[in-house]
Amino acid sequence: MDIDTVLFDLDDTLLEYEQDSRDVLSSSFDRVGVEPFFDIPAYHARYDEFLERGKSVDEQRSNCFAAIARDAEYDPNVGRTVAEAFADIRDQSRVRYLLGAPVMLETLARDYALGIVTNGSPEMQRTKMTALGIDEYVDAIVFAGHDARAKPHPELFESALAELDSTPERAIHVGNSLSTDVPGAKAAGLGAVWVPANPEITPDPTPDFAFETLHPLAEHPWRSA
Numbered sequence: 001m002d003i004d005t006v007l008f009d010l011d012d013t014l015l016e017y018e019q020d021s022r023d024v025l026s027s028s029f030d031r032v033g034v035e036p037f038f039d040i041p042a043y044h045a046r047y048d049e050f051l052e053r054g055k056s057v058d059e060q061r062s063n064c065f066a067a068i069a070r071d072a073e074y075d076p077n078v079g080r081t082v083a084e085a086f087a088d089i090r091d092q093s094r095v096r097y098l099l100g101a102p103v104m105l106e107t108l109a110r111d112y113a114l115g116i117v118t119n120g121s122p123e124m125q126r127t128k129m130t131a132l133g134i135d136e137y138v139d140a141i142v143f144a145g146h147d148a149r150a151k152p153h154p155e156l157f158e159s160a161l162a163e164l165d166s167t168p169e170r171a172i173h174v175g176n177s178l179s180t181d182v183p184g185a186k187a188a189g190l191g192a193v194w195v196p197a198n199p200e201i202t203p204d205p206t207p208d209f210a211f212e213t214l215h216p217l218a219e220h221p222w223r224s225a
Helices: 021-032 040-050 057-071 076-089 101-108 122-132 154-163 181-187 215-219
Strands: 005-008 015-017 095-097 113-118 140-143 171-175 191-194
Touching: 005 154, 021 040, 021 076, 040 057, 057 076, 095 122, 101 215, 113 122, 113 154, 122 140, 140 154, 154 171, 154 181, 171 181, 181 191
Parallel strands: 005 113, 005 171, 113 140, 171 191
Antiparallel strands: 015 095
16 A cells, blocks of 8 residues: 555544543532433434534533433433533543554654544644644644534545545545444545454454554554555
8 A cells, every 4th residue: 555644533543531431421410410311322322413513512512411311301401511510520631642652653753644533623632632742743633523524424534635635545544433433434535444453343344454552553554555
């Protein structure tokens, strides 16, 4: 593969929260004084429905929690109050690199144009990137629901490649999600790297590469493909 551009997902690909999301949500319910009526997987499963250009992450989360509350036969305002508590407790700057990410980014930045393609609002994702210095390595950042439609829609990848003056044939995308990253990259014509990969799962569509950590990417595995 003749690659000169590498795109990355952000959350759970390059970094993760120091605060456990389950603890943040539990504390939010406690603060509001209501029994928990949904969990983090349920939140994540619905969140992309509420991505809207021009909306902040707090507004998107509030709309999501309100809809979940309504479906659970609670007053939607209860969901919005829980969302306010969640936003207050969650610290977007408290993030850490996943294993191998700093060396991998520094190594690849010497030879490739790097970009971020993320389903997340600009203010939230920029805070995370600034906290770790990721923005120093990348030349393009595309935010779903703001700059383009959410992954797995190809538009997000196409926008990043246009900004980097690259093409799908010269690019590869690295991400952790088998529902957004791998199918989205494939739909846009890019190569796909699944990481961290679970060897017990057979993905469909099949990524070009699958690694359990980011370490192998520093060795440019696509050069021998």
